[in-house]
Amino acid sequence: MPGRVRENGPMTTSQHPGPADDLPIRDGMIRLGQALKLANLAEDxxxxxxxxxxxxxxxxxxxxxxxxxxxxxxxxxxxGGAAVRITAAD
Incomplete structure (x- = not known):
């Protein structure tokens, strides 16, 4: 995106993911590392x-x-080009 710069250089398409999928959680919060694994954004x-x-x-x-x-x-x-939105589980 022209004109937009981040600390480590220009933003790339992979830093602008498409629409976020919902990631429902049971408790009121989740740690980032756990969320990455639960959302399959990280293998482990x-x-x-x-x-x-x-x-x-x-x-x-x-x-x-x-x-x-x-x-x-x-x-x-x-x-990694994907995004999730944290939501409360029903």
Whole structure:
């Protein structure tokens, strides 16, 4: 996208995922690392950690480097060209 720049250079298409799928959670919050695994954005905890540490994960459009960040319904997590919206389970 012309004119938009992030800290590590121009934004790429993979950083602008399409519509977010819903990721329902039972409790009022979930940790980022857990959400990445539950949403299949990471295969396991090691991959989730690597994605976060490498700055490849965005929460609500901002790069997030804390794997333990608490996510709540309404938060949107994006990684690898895909995105999920945290929702409350019915």
């Amino acid at each position: 905890g090691a991959q989730a950690r690597a994605l976060v540490e490498d700055g490849q994960v965005r929460v609500n459009g901002e790069v997030e480097t804390r794997r333990g960040r608490q996510l709540h319904p309404g938060d949107v997590v994006a990684a």
